[in-house]
Each structure stands twice: as structure tokens, then as C-alpha cells.
Amino acid sequence: MKTLKQYWNESFSRPNLMPVFDNWLDKYDEYLNKDSGRIVDLGCGIGNNALYLFEKGILAEACDISEEALKKLTEIIPKINTICFDMTEGLPFENDSIRVLIADLSLHYFDEDTTFKVISEIHRVLRLDGLLLCRLNSINEIINKGKVSKSKERYLLENEGIYRRFFDRHEINHFFNENIWTLIHAEEYELDRYKNKKILWEIAMKPRYIV
Numbered sequence: 001m002k003t004l005k006q007y008w009n010e011s012f013s014r015p016n017l018m019p020v021f022d023n024w025l026d027k028y029d030e031y032l033n034k035d036s037g038r039i040v041d042l043g044c045g046i047g048n049n050a051l052y053l054f055e056k057g058i059l060a061e062a063c064d065i066s067e068e069a070l071k072k073l074t075e076i077i078p079k080i081n082t083i084c085f086d087m088t089e090g091l092p093f094e095n096d097s098i099r100v101l102i103a104d105l106s107l108h109y110f111d112e113d114t115t116f117k118v119i120s121e122i123h124r125v126l127r128l129d130g131l132l133l134c135r136l137n138s139i140n141e142i143i144n145k146g147k148v149s150k151s152k153e154r155y156l157l158e159n160e161g162i163y164r165r166f167f168d169r170h171e172i173n174h175f176f177n178e179n180i181w182t183l184i185h186a187e188e189y190e191l192d193r194y195k196n197k198k199i200l201w202e203i204a205m206k207p208r209y210i211v
């Protein structure tokens with residue numbers, strides 16, 4: 001097995017990588033403008049979403065475990081603020097400080113306890129009027145390909161030396177407890193950004209506070 005840092009640094013060291021975005025964030029336009037407040041791209045990679053936002057005049061805070069990814073992103077958007085950290089060790093933001101947190105294909109690499117911990121940290125840092133925009137691997141991706149599990153958990157599969165978690169509606173409800181999250185959008189679809197088509201879940205969640 002590799003560490004996530006090793007795996008992603010190797011992956012982002014490949015030459016000629018350029019950000020490519022689809023327009024999944026269009027529907028959240030009312031939340032994504034210069035006056036929205038702080039916008040974080042968590043697990044930003046080389047900046048597919050950061051570049052989308054930059055073209056709308058928004059400088060997101062670009063966060064990733066991979067220095068290689070952040071180096072490439074800075075070559076593309078020199079003005080961007082990058083922060084290198086491992087989200088499994090907590091998020092370096094104050095409580096209730098972030099308006100929109102985007103986690104595009106970046107929350108599905110962890111075991112169950114760690115996934116709960118990361119999601120709880122996201123809840124902690126989001127403002128009351130904040131929004132989590134997130135895309136996650138769908139279980140239908142592996143069901144369709146007939147992949148075999150070598151995993152210690154049913155939905156967590158080892159591949160290329162790291163684990164990847166796969167989600168269905170039940171898993172989404174399991175990790176995003178309805179007592180503290182309000183689901184405002186959930187949709188499963190195919191993405192053809194990569195060489196192989198991906199099936200993923202897009203979800204938008206608002207934090208809830210119980211008084």
C-alpha cells in the first residue's frame with residue numbers, strides 16, 4: 001500500500017497535466033460569487049474546480065495533500081492561495097468560517113471512522129448559511145465493471161495501492177446524518193472527464209444546527 005501523499009504526488013508528477021472542468025457547479029451559481037465569503041476547494045488537485053471559479057472571478061482557497069498538485073496549480077493560477085495538509089488530521093480553519101466547501105472526488109479514500117471524522121470537520125468549519133458541494137464514487141461504477149473486493153469494509157476497495165470508497169444512497173445517508181445535514185441536491189450520473197467514464201454521486205448539503 002502507498003500513503004495518499006505518495007500516491008497523489010506520483011500521480012500529479014505526470015507531465016502535461018492540465019485542468020479540465022465540467023460545469024457541475026453552474027447550478028450553485030447563487031452561492032458562488034465574489035461576495036459569497038470564503039470558498040474552499042478541498043482536495044483540489046491541479047485545480048479543475050479552482051480554474052472554473054477563477055474564470056468567474058473567484059479565488060478559492062486551494063487545499064491538497066499533494067505538493068506536486070499545488071505546484072502545478074500555482075503555475076496555472078499564480079495568484080491562488082494554496083494550503084498543503086492532510087484532511088484526515090483535521091481542517092486548519094476556524095469554526096463557522098467557510099461559506100462554500102467543494103470536495104470534488106476527494107472524500108472517498110478513507111476508512112469509515114476517518115470518513116466520519118473528515119465530514120465532521122467539514123461540518124465544524126462551514127457557516128450556518130454554508131454549503132458543501134461534493135462528488136463521490138458511485139457503487140454502480142464497480143458493480144458495472146464486476147470488480148472484486150479485497151477490502152476490509154464492504155464499500156472500500158483497494159486499487160493501485162490505495163483504498164477507494166464507493167457510495168450509494170444508503171451510504172450517503174449513513175455518513176451525512178440527517179440530524180446535522182440537510183440534503184438539498186443528490187444526483188447520480190456519468191462523468192467523462194477522465195480516460196475511463198466514471199459514475200459518481202453529486203450531493204449538496206447544508207449544515208444543520210440543533211438548538
Ligand SMILES: C[S@@+](CC[C@H](N)C(=O)[O-])C[C@H]1O[C@@H](n2cnc3c(N)ncnc32)[C@H](O)[C@@H]1O
Pocket residue numbers: 004008042043044045046047048049063064065066069085086087088103104105106109
Ligand atoms: C481524484 S483527485 C480530485 C481532484 C480535484 N478535486 C478534481 O476533481 O479534479 C483527489 C484529490 O484528493 C486529494 N486528497 C486525497 N487524500 C487527501 C487528504 N487526506 N488530504 C488532502 N487531500 C487529499 C488528492 O491529492 C487529489 O488531489
